[in-house]
Amino acid sequence: MTLITDVRLRRTLDSRGNPTVEADVLTESGGFGRAAAPSGASTGEYEAVERPPSEAIAAAREHAVPRLVGEAYAGNQREVDAILRAADGTDDFSEIGANSAVAISMAAAKAGADVLGAPLFQHLGGTFRGGNFPIPLGNVVGGGEHAADATDIQEFLAAPVGAPSVEDAVFANAAVHEAVANLLEERGVACGKGDEGAWAPSIDDAEAFEIVDEAVSLVEDEVGFEIGFGLDVAGAELYDSDSETYEYSDESRDTDEQIAYIAELVDEYDLVYVEDPLDEDDYDAFAELTDEVGDETLICGDDLFVTNTERLREGIDRDAANSILIKPNQIGTLSDAFDAIELAIENGYDPVVSHRSGETEDATIAHLAVATDAPFIKTGAVGGERTAKLNELIRIADDAT
Ligand SMILES: C=C(OP(=O)(O)O)C(=O)O
Ligand SMILES: [Mg+2]
Known part of the structure; x- marks a missing residue:
């Protein structure tokens, strides 16, 4: 049911007015998830690499999207994320960009939750979550x-x-x-x-x-x-x-x-x-x-x-x-x-x-x-x-x- 049938990527605006990567993930049974990457200013030296959004989108379309569509299940977060890593092939997401990766990863989670009809926190954390708040x-x-x-x-x-x-x-x-x-x-x-x-x-x-x-x-x-x-x-x-x-x-x-x-x-x-x-x-x-x-x-x-x-x-x-x-x-x-x-x-x-x-x-x-x-x-x-x-x-x- 959660087989991914499409991953769409686009440039959207972030709160500073800079472009960022937004991802839509669609599934076989009509599940839908949309998420966008945030971006730091005081970034740590050892962070995964954020690429300029146009480049990150092009690289993700070439390397990651074909490995996900028709192949991976949005409900299986570990599988989706392992495919993103394998498609990138580096230690720091410098090929597809951590911005493309995180947008797709979060959009897949939302699509998985959508198919289940469960809130995202429950899909991610299980049915007994939701009693405690940060x-x-x-x-x-x-x-x-x-x-x-x-x-x-x-x-x-x-x-x-x-x-x-x-x-x-x-x-x-x-x-x-x-x-x-x-x-x-x-x-x-x-x-x-x-x-x-x-x-x-x-x-x-x-x-x-x-x-x-x-x-x-x-x-x-x-x-x-x-x-x-x-x-x-x-x-x-x-x-x-x-x-x-x-x-x-x-x-x-x-x-x-x-x-x-x-x-x-x-x-x-x-x-x-x-x-x-x-x-x-x-x-x-x-x-x-x-x-x-x-x-x-x-x-x-x-x-x-x-x-x-x-x-x-x-x-x-x-x-x-x-x-x-x-x-x-x-x-x-x-x-x-x-x-x-x-x-x-x-x-x-x-x-x-x-x-x-x-x-x-x-x-x-x-x-x-x-x-x-x-x-x-x-x-x-x-x-x-x-x-x-x-x-x-x-x-x-x-x-x-
Ligand atoms: C949120 C922070 O800022 P930035 O996103 O610029 O790293 C932070 O440093 O904790
Ligand atoms: Mg900080």
Whole structure:
């Protein structure tokens, strides 16, 4: 029933106005799935390769589509993803592009779910999923590679850890986003938004900490449950490998100073989450920081692990972190993303399913998070391509009750 009868690929727009790859997968019994690839700006060096969409589409049409149509079953995700890998023939999807691969992989999953008449999360995770929901981490202030002339730290994230429901959590993050705007206005700081819909004011990190801390407390008082906050430092973007220092606008820190600085921030602001505090090649420094503050907060590897089980295995062996960011397009297929989540959970690492800075209306990651019982999802706080995922979580929860 789920035999694939057609795979259509086209260029569509992403949230930055750049072209991306959209895939449609059709099956023998009329099943249909559509998905589109997101795209990073602060990409990790070890990610699977995104090719220019026209090239990725041409290469996938030549190498992957003929191996899928009439040959593979959309309901068999591992088979589809193995064919994508074999058709590509490289370790990093540099032939058909991770953007073509992930779009086809996610579209096949949706077509498989469509034939079954099951929600995507249930097709991916089984019938007993849908009882637990991830806590959304919402980007409320940001800079780095996501906005010019804003904070050095890439993302300041609201983390409504005490929310009684996913709906409460989603609305709490939007309220923190609004509270930040009000506080900025009171201080006479005009600003626009960065790629992920976070405010991108021209202020230093110290002032951003003050504002986000205050916004979180204000909303916490309003809603009556605990809201923490976290960071994506995007350390690899700050790190200068020649001088071996982390370059902030006002300061330069060597690795020991960077570890001490992050540990201080964890204590001062009770941070519940710190992503990529250090460079993507520095497992040792990650391990040192995790040893220092890993009992108090999540130390999450994004560019460090790039959703790759080999890199995660190394991190586990070296006690480098206690959490991993999961971005399906960093590795190229849903099966690979699943394997990374399972390896993480088996080893006590919290998986955080994540959007990219360049996004689409696709909401697959909401289903992936529910399907795998992931404790967190990072998908922004506001903006259509962000609320596509947040509202999908609300719908899944609503359908489950
Ligand atoms: C979402 C992120 O940004 P990008 O997609 O630019 O890598 C991130 O670094 O976690
Ligand atoms: Mg990151």
